[in-house]
Amino acid sequence: MSLGDYFGLRPAFNIVPLESGHAVLAASLHRTRFARPWSDGEFHALLLQPTVFGFLALRQGGPPRAAGGFVLARAAAGEAEILTIGVDTRFARLGLGWRLMLSVLREARMRDVEQIFLEVDEGNVPAIGLYGKLGFRKVAERKAYYVAADGARSTALVMRLDLR
Numbered sequence: 520m521s522l523g524d525y526f527g528l529r530p531a532f533n534i535v536p537l538e539s540g541h542a543v544l545a546a547s548l549h550r551t552r553f554a555r556p557w558s559d560g561e562f563h564a565l566l567l568q569p570t571v572f573g574f575l576a577l578r579q580g581g582p583p584r585a586a587g588g589f590v591l592a593r594a595a596a597g598e599a600e601i602l603t604i605g606v607d608t609r610f611a612r613l614g615l616g617w618r619l620m621l622s623v624l625r626e627a628r629m630r631d632v633e634q635i636f637l638e639v640d641e642g643n644v645p646a647i648g649l650y651g652k653l654g655f656r657k658v659a660e661r662k663a664y665y666v667a668a669d670g671a672r673s674t675a676l677v678m679r680l681d682l683r
């Protein structure tokens with residue numbers, strides 16, 4: 520436990536570019552937030568692609584490999600998509616998702632992206648709240664797109680943000 524934890528202070532995080540060397544760290548966090556986890560190898564392979572980029576929230580002064588969240592995106596031909604984003608539940612609602620997404624939007628602009636898309640389950644209130652606060656708007660629906668472990672199907676919302 521750090522001094523900050525002891526005194527109930529908010530832990531501080533730096534947002535850094537996600538590199539292939541972070542694949543194990545990102546995958547271990549991904550499996551805590553998603554029913555279908557991505558392996559280290561999948562993260563590694565994606566991060567080697569020049570169109571793929573991402574960011575990691577690394578804890579300041581914490582253990583060297585302590586991460587609070589990650590985001591991964593792909594940009595090509597003026598369009599980008601959010602591939603995945605996740606924040607450790609211990610650090611929920613501290614603004615990490617917001618900061619990770621702002622880093623993606625900044626990088627997307629540098630890559631001359633004009634529109635950025637994502638898909639989200641219509642029942643995912645935190646994620647829809649985050650995307651809405653960033654200015655994403657629903658542009659389409661994909662009925663029965665997601666299938667839960669129990670076979671239940673739910674609708675995906677396709678959301679878009681215009682960057683120019």
Ligand SMILES: CC(C)(COP(=O)(O)OP(=O)(O)OC[C@H]1O[C@@H](n2cnc3c(N)ncnc32)[C@H](O)[C@@H]1OP(=O)(O)O)[C@@H](O)C(=O)NCCC(=O)NCCS
Binds near residue numbers: 647648
């Ligand atoms: C979605 C997720 C990344 C949000 O991360 P977070 O760091 O907790 O979010 P932030 O603290 O940055 O919140 C930013 C905004 O998102 C919205 N939000 C976040 N959590 C919310 C919640 N539980 N309920 C409603 N809105 C929420 C709010 O608008 C919030 O702004 P506010 O705190 O000023 O009201 C996180 O909940 C997560 O990892 N979920 C599991 C994985 C997932 O579903 N990923 C998205 C797949 S499409």
